[in-house]
Amino acid sequence: MVRIAQERVRDLFGLAEREALTGHPELSDRYVHLARQVGARYNVRLLPEQRELYCRGCSAYWIEGRTVRTRLRFGRRVRTCLRCGRKRRTRLRAPRTPASPAADGAPPETMREQEAQVAILDTTDESESPEEESEQE
Numbered sequence: 001m002v003r004i005a006q007e008r009v010r011d012l013f014g015l016a017e018r019e020a021l022t023g024h025p026e027l028s029d030r031y032v033h034l035a036r037q038v039g040a041r042y043n044v045r046l047l048p049e050q051r052e053l054y055c056r057g058c059s060a061y062w063i064e065g066r067t068v069r070t071r072l073r074f075g076r077r078v079r080t081c082l083r084c085g086r087k088r089r090t091r092l093r094a095p096r097t098p099a100s101p102a103a104d105g106a107p108p109e110t111m112r113e114q115e116a117q118v119a120i121l122d123t124t125d126e127s128e129s130p131e132e133e134s135e136q137e
Contacts, residue, residue: 005042009035013050016061028061057086 012035020028032054039046054061055068060083062068069080072092079088 002042002044005038005044008038009044009046009050012038013053016053020061020063025061025063025067029059032061033059055081055084055086056088057081058084060084 012031016028016031016035018028019025019031035046035050036054036059038044052062058081060067060081062079062081064070067082069082071078071080075092077090077092079090080086081088
């Protein structure tokens with residue numbers, strides 16, 4: 001039952017987007033309202049991407065510039081619904097950097113440093129090759 005509800009919510013948000021783009025905002029708002037009702041009835045959480053698409057106050061499907069205004073202030077994104085005036089504030093985070101391969105906490109090496117170390121290892125391997133030792137004797 002939950003899987004069917006999740007599919008229905010996904011389909012309703014798809015319909016809401018399509019109707020908003022074709023110029024029927026009332027119908028898109030109705031689809032969002034129905035999707036929220038289905039989610040509440042079957043205890044289905046909306047995806048984070050879906051939660052960013054509508055107003056929690058009036059269930060209006062947000063279209064940038066027409067039904068929502070977005071401002072970036074003090075490390076936050078403030079989205080104001082142009083229908084009911086409700087504001088949603090979300091904290092902006094810096095993009096995460098991948099974890100460094102060094103487990104000892106040393107700063108990660110740059111690609112040039114890694115290439116230089118590989119080049120040094122390659123030159124030392126070549127100078128100690130057994131062919132050179134036999135030629136020297």
